[in-house]
Amino acid sequence: MTLTKRLLLLALISVLPAIVIWTYTEVSLRHAREAEVNDLVIRQVKLAGSELERIFEGIHSLLIAMGETRSVRAFDAPACGAYLKAIQERVPYLIAFVALDIEGRVRCSQSEPTEVGGNYRDRPYFQDILLTKDLVVGEYTPHFSEGNLGFHPVMPLALPLWDNDGHVVGAIVAALDLKWLDQNVKERALPADGSVTIADRDGVIVAREPFPEKFVGTKLPENSMKYLKKETFGTFETDSIDGIRRILGYSPLKVPPKDIYLTAGLSTEAAFSGINRAARQGFLLIAAALLAALSLSWLAGRIFITQPFDTMTNAVRAWRSGNYHARINLPGSPGELGLLAQAFNDLMDDVAERQRALQASEERGRLALEAGHMGTWWFDYLKGTSGWSSQAAVLLGRPATQTAVSVPEWSAMVHPDDLDQALGKLRQAVSGDGDYEDEYRVQHPSGEVRWINSKGRVFFNSVRRPIYFVGVFQDVTARRKADEQQRFLLDELNHRVKNTLATVQSIASQTLRSSPEPQTFKEAFEGRLMALSKTHDLLTRNSWRDADLRDIAKQELAPYRKTHDERVVIQGPAVDLPAPYAINFGLVLHELVTNAAKYGALSTPAGHVELRWSVARGPDWKPQLQFHWRETRGPVVTSPKHQGFGSRLIRRSIEGELSGQVSIQFDATGVSYDFAVPLP
Structure with missing residues (x-):
């Protein structure tokens, strides 16, 4: 309650005793007047009854004499x-x-x-x-x-x-x-708006003043009929049948004159006119006094309280709007308000200094949050409101001006698969020590899914009820992707190392079985490892994604291809082979080149090797590599009696590893190899 209102209340309280005294006097006078009026109407009805009784007694005496x-x-x-x-x-x-x-x-x-x-x-x-x-x-x-x-x-x-x-x-x-009888009643001196009514034992009016012509021969109102059979005189207040409110004294049928009901009434307005007039005058005097007291109190409050407080509140509003130089200036130093203004000014000086430090700190924090792609968010348990910073809104794909957000709106942003876990972590923080940390996915309005790392703390009151939560979250999508890429590369490296070791182990084992002499084993094993190494070099250039078949072929046949030398022909489109295909084709080409150099067309100066390939649709309409190796003009070739390691390596690589088909022809003019390999 404002001080002005308190002054007005004090003025009202000061007039309250006068109001109480006036009310008590009014009630006392009214009760006394009511008793006086009741006694008056009963005396009037008794007087009317006495006169009527005298008339009836005269008639009674006359009838006795006549009888x-x-x-x-x-x-x-x-x-x-x-x-x-x-x-x-x-x-x-x-x-x-x-x-x-x-x-x-x-x-x-x-x-x-x-x-x-x-x-x-x-x-x-x-x-x-x-x-x-x-x-x-x-x-x-x-x-x-x-x-x-x-x-x-x-x-x-x-x-x-x-x-x-x-x-x-x-x-x-x-x-x-x-x-x-009515004329006799009319001759009675009635007060203003007074009434006299005479009714028979059935409640039918036989005489009345005023307005006898309207009511003689009619029944009494229902609210009056109950008084006919009363035991003695009484009074009641009612609206009479002529519409005037009166206090009526009544004489029931059992009271003389017998079998006659009488009422004598006095208008309530006339009966209480003096009291009502005095009450109005008293009320007007008290109202005038109250109005004067309230007006003076309001004026004093306006001059000595409201205006100084307006000056103070205007200064505070200016200060809150950013004008930290605003101060309270009360001319004349009006007592306690002057002391209060000085205390406010001192406080504003201290707060202004802290505000400048806080703004600098907030700016540093804002820059740090922006640099770290971070935002803050909060929830007020007492008010049921929540929101986040403009940086947080931008991180989540919302306008920077949307800083208010409800819990259902936040829940709608969280990825459905992560929502239960995210809500569970928040509940654990509330039921636990208040610390909160979680990582979950959110969906941007564009449909993009981002990873968020969120940390915060729940603050409790003295009875461990949560009152406030504040937290910070960071977009860690890039880190998550880097972690996933790292895991993928480690898995891929592990897989490739295992495959390479398995390949080396297989090559060593097969070479050892087919090479009885250590020197022969050494030469064959080193050549095959070198072919494997060259293919790995090609794959490494493309981050182990793929290698071009032409590069693999040129690399293996490089020692036999000299400038303007037409002994070796390589022809085919560019075909990027995935790592498993490249490794197997590198080993196969190495075996083909080694066999040609030892036993085939490349073992003689006149020998000729033709390597061609193409990509066509296979029987299942999927791409298929058609690979052809032809040797001519070399030594006479005969079909071997048993299959050597080279042939087994070729078949295992093409048919076993790549699900392809191998066809070998041993013509007298030279050996030929045809491969059909489905491409991924």
Whole structure:
């Protein structure tokens, strides 16, 4: 939290006691006013009930007196009717009187004299008369047909009629004019938005102020019906049927006047207007005080805190952006902030010096990494982020600007065959001492596969949870290729030395068996070793990849080919023979030349040797070397009785080593050799 916000919070706290006091006062006054209003509405409803009870008592007394009249008790229609009419004219709020017999039939009324009228036994008030045998207050009755009134809302009040033996013989009924009752209610002095409601025992409104024309004859709202059957007086707050929210005092049916439900209400707005006005004024005063305190706190924080801190943070931002000469300048040395600014300046001086040293070190490190084709990479276990240096991105075939990389992206670069091992080594570093080293292949976006040597270290917190990894890797593709080439050359050298020794051993063994004299063996063995050596020289010139057949032939026949000498003819295309082919053809040509010099065409001055070859398609359509050696004009040749070492060497080399075919013809004019050798 900033210091300015803390000042604002302090200002708010300073006003908090006033807010608490105001809130407590407001709540206390409101509770007191609520108790006062509740008491007021209960007194009002009791007063209304008392007035209504007085009216009902007067009617009750009148009905008792009327019930004692002989004409009424005898149901003498003419005399009874005249009597009832005379009484009605004196009490106009009772607009009808009727006398009913025990069957509920009208026997007389205040209207014109009539014979026995209709049956009203099913009227609720008449049924209650038979049960209670006491005064009954009836329900809202819009059509009091007993008294020939037509549509005129009334409330009937009935009292039983007794004979001389004390038996109920009928009922005397008075119809209370509800319009008169409503006018009586209206004459009461109601407060602003106050209300008085009178309802019968079924919850039907018989009188109401205000708006009687809207609500008389309608039922009470559902939320008010539950109060009809309460045991005593009470209050509740509700939205009245005219939409005004009021606190209502009620008198249930069980409380006198019996079978009548009364409410007297006071508008909550009017009841609490004074308290609400005082509360608003108090709130506005506190809000003004709070606003003033917050404004002054903000202004003070702006001048004495925010501006100096802005100066300091601007200097820090400039320093972080590379302006290491930026310093904090607070004019006037404002107390503790001045000390803090001076401490920052001293720190910046120290850090600037270290930054210069660090930049120099980083530049040396960068040059070393570039020279060694190396890059750095890291992983933050707490944040779950990772990345590498621009040199690392370039080494892996990515743009130098792509310095952020996720673990799945790195995994996708590692060769699938090396991925499990690479991940396993990382897990071992985390579970072990933190040291990490591995070599694996990566795939460049171009498809090229490169070898990477990676080293690093995992750093742990105090509970040995990994928090950071930093490492360096180097492209060692050239070294791996050099190692593979070295291994290949060593294997090849080993193979060739073994083959050469085997060849020498075979030559020595065969030469020894065919040369009984040591001198003969020496000459033959040295010649064959010399042929082998010459062929090795030709192969060495081409790094033991191959040797040209023409060079091998010229080398073996060189002693017999002089300038302008046509004794030896060599003809054929250039054919590069692999090392095994070159060695075997070198030995074969040496044997052919040696035999020709000892026994054949090269043993006489007139002898002629013709060596030709060509490359054609064999029976399997693969290239095949056709090799021909012809001797003519030499000594007479006869077929030998047994095969010497030279012939065996030729056949073993061509047929055994090179899978070729050998054909030898001993003509009288000279020997001829034909070879067919498949080329690789």
